[in-house]
Amino acid sequence: MSTDIPKERSSLSTLKGLLPFLLPYRRQFILAGIALLVAACATLAIPAAFRQMIDLGFGHNGKGNIEHVDLTFLALFAVACVLGIATAARFYMVSWLGERVTADIRNAVYSHVVTQSPQFFETTQTGEVLSRLTTDTTLIQTVVGTSISMALRNVLLFIGGLVMLFITSIKLSSIIIVMLALVVLPIILFGRRVRKLSRDSQDKIADASAIAGEILNAMPTVQAFTHEHIEARRFADSVENAFGTAMRRTRARSLLTMMAILLVFGAIVFVLWLGARAVMNGTMSGGELGQFILYASIVAGALGALSEVMGDAQRAAGATERLLELMEVQSPIQNPAHPRALPQRAVKQTGGASLSIRDIRFHYPSRPDTASIAGVTLDIPAGQTIAVVGSSGAGKTTLFQLLLRFYDPQSGEIQLDGVNIRDLDLHTLRNAIGVVPQETIIFSANAMDNIRYGRADASDAEVMAAAKMAAAHEFIEKLPEGYQSFLGERGVRLSGGQRQRIAIARALLKNPPLLLLDEATSALDAESERLVQGALEVAMQDRTTLIIAHRLATVQRADKIIVMEHGRIVETGTHASLVAQGGVYAKLAALQFNLASEHT
Template sequence: MSTSTTSGDAPQKSSLNALAGLLPFLRPYRRQFILAGIALLVAASATLAIPAAFRQMIDMGFGSNSDHQIQHVDLTFLALFGVATVLGIATAARFYMVSWLGERVTADIRSAVYSHVVTQSPEFFETTQTGEVLSRLTTDTTLIQAVVGTSISMALRNVLLFIGGLVMLFITSPRLASIIIVTLAATVLPIVFFGRKVRRLSRDSQDRIADASAVAGEILNAMPTVQAFTHEQIETQRFSSSVESAFSTAMQRIRARSLLTMIAILLIFGAIVFVLWLGAHAVMKGSMSGGQLGQFILYASIVAGAIGALSEVMGEAQRAAGATERLLELMAATSSIASPANPLPLPARTANGAALALSDVVFHYPSRPNMASIGHMTLNIAPGETVAIVGSSGAGKTTLFQLLLRFYDPQQGQITLDGVELRQLDLHVLRNAIGIVPQDTVIFSANAMENIRYGRADATDEEVIAAAKMAAAHEFIERLPEAYQSFLGERGVRLSGGQRQRIAIARALLKNPPLLLLDEATSALDAESERLVQVALEAAMQGRTTLIIAHRLATVLRADRIIVMEHGHIVETGTHASLVEQGGIYAKLASLQFNTQTEG
């Protein structure tokens, strides 16, 4: 569901509806909103009191130089200072509370989106780029932070000033206020029209930024390959094109918003200048005092400033509405793989490991619905049995492991673990019962101790070291600068391929599962390391069921049973000796590999 390609089809909801999706994140902080609201009311009231004080000062303070008038001026300025003090305190309190709310709500949104994304099945990541998710977690949430932490407060403040200013305008001069209302109403339609255009362009802009982030993430994660093929310039141009596309879309948004701001200012201040011209004539005719006109000018300025600020806030709200829609789309994504409402427990673990059974299983990937990766597979594996799975690339071996881990569900048939259908098990219970050493080893940006402890978070240091020794990893870890506390670099760049694989094997052994899946577990090892790990794996296979995927047949000679797969089907099964005698696919593979090794 790559939303970068669906923005044009997205329903164009109003900003208010889109931002309403933030309410669940705002509700826990009602008290802070109330406190911010009180500070907001006090600050707005203080602002609206200032023009009235100016009217008193002009009409009564400048008429003569009597002691009474001088005293009145002194009191007026003292009152003004008091109002300014209240305004300053209330404004600071409002700023603190709304800034706190912006940071808090943004942190909650980021956590909620991330915790939701990590529960999605691999099907989600087949169609959604990692860079796009990261863009939503950073850029989109930053826009929302600006709205929650600043724009909402500014909007409420200016709404209060607008309403209060209008009321005071009517109190000061109903005739001039009526004229100004009619002229201001004429400015609403163009502002609304351009506001919708800004919102659409804002969403497009965010989508283009997400595209650029996705390109950058893909390139940076494959930097050795990029440099090996001398594609630095090509990839730089590809990223630059993506950035330029984002810039072009952003400039369309900026132009539309600039035009919106210009139109709003011209119309609003044009209306105010016209009305003030009428007011100046009224003063000259004596139908209005100078203080009244001064008060009217100040209230008109407050109303005009409020409208101008609201148009600015509306622009921010339009951008945040687009960002909110994108985040809510991400939150609305539901995983097709989930734990059942009432999961069944696994039977107590036996000394031999887990029993595994596949019954007429058919599976095809969602992205390739017309190509079956597993076709009508039936297989029974007894507890404690070691089964090797061989076959050419694309035969369905790794897909089988993904089905066992329930990264996907088969479209037909069922898979049982110790007699319980996988769909009836809690996902954590199922996956805690399985240890896997994947073909592409994942090493996290942490030290060696924590990388191995990833297999079981509550393991002690002694248990971690014991698992490392079983996986023939202890010696090379001890030779690292800080031994088990050595930082292994991003994606384990400070280790060789064989060392990374032994870390992964240690991680799986630390988990101590009843079912062990080895996907080319020794493929990156040199001959000496492979011998050490093979001995360790044979010891680790005791008391558990083991499935081994291997292209190198030397690693599966001691398996209890060898299964040969081709195009998602089991085509041969037996021991090494019986399969060689059959003279089929396995015999040809064995002949090629062992003859080559002999010649070497």
């Protein structure tokens, strides 16, 4: 299954994709529809009341009946009251629907995106996703909360006004229908261009958001290389590009509106001129002409409003298209149809889990010609500590990603406690694994919540115990508000070593049967490393642990050391046996320990 976002689909039919989000709120739609129908009927009753007032109230020769005038104006006021109440009810209901449906779409899209594998984020920028979650859903809110209601209202007014036009004068109405048919065709054709420009405009805004998101997440690097002006200019160029596309869309939409108004009203004015001549000839009463003029105005106004609504609908179609594209992306990493359970030992998280890796081969989807793992076979008994060493790019971190099923190997299999990990529910698998990643992630929350991320139901005492094991308790207690101290976005208020100890505490709180340490002590100073190393040794007891480390001093006491190069295991043994072999590990050890002795 592809994680690539598909492109361009069809026109306004794309809006049908919103139906699953609209159907749960049928009751609200029915209530809004009733209010809409009542308001439309009240609007269509006004011209008929004016005809009565002109023909019966004023009478012939300008002498009328005052009672008819009074009754007509009372009726008009009653119609206005009904119109006001119905319009307010319609506005409230459709606004509620717009807000509710938009919230549901945002939740659905976000919930879908967070289930995607890392492969999706290799090719999709975070800013692009955020743009679709914010800008595009706002456009849909406009359509659901305003445009659909306006469209239905004006369709009712158009149809109702048209019917009343024919009742008033078949001849004039026939002429106006023919003329309107001739002017609507160019409006529809021009509307297609507006839709394409709307899609382009949204894409350009998403590009600008992607650039901004990327740079704001890398501000220390940008400032360290004094690229502030360069990045500001790059963002400005992207914004200007989006502005230019938006203005092309605005010009096209302005022309569409102008065409609609000129052509439609031009046709109506011509027909009304014919009607005025009919009154002069005595073939039509003044009240009938007045009624015809008002109904013609309603029909023309409805058409003009529909052209405006069409512009919003075209933009919303593009937004819906982009959101549905995200919803259609399927992660290649799927739960099995009938997941198996892990043996009871791993489920209880007492003791380590055995791991068996059988001839796995893997290349990243973005680098199909380069093998990151090339035929690795490895058996790890429960409770052992295995160190994985090698130069950068040897495949160590990739091996961890395959264990977590962030990716699946192209061939071979991985078994956890004798169960193929492809047969396990993803949550079952990942709940059995604790990870301390190379790049520490700290969330915008306090220290307590950051550590509790390891196990959401952990008590405060359990969180503090994990922090003590990770040598984090002391520095957390010294923070202004202790465990309740906000750590800043991405942990900017902490040092690298402090962030690393928070991550270690998080993994220890989870207490999994399999622990993956990816350079877990890489960001620590000598004293912190000594404290954390002692804590990790306690945590690794009766637990299967895989350690990635460039600093060989941290892995000397491992039960087994695996040396990787170019995605293959090239050496296996203990520290002493590998040094004695005089191979790759011996060279790495000689280099590191010689350098260390030179600096002592």
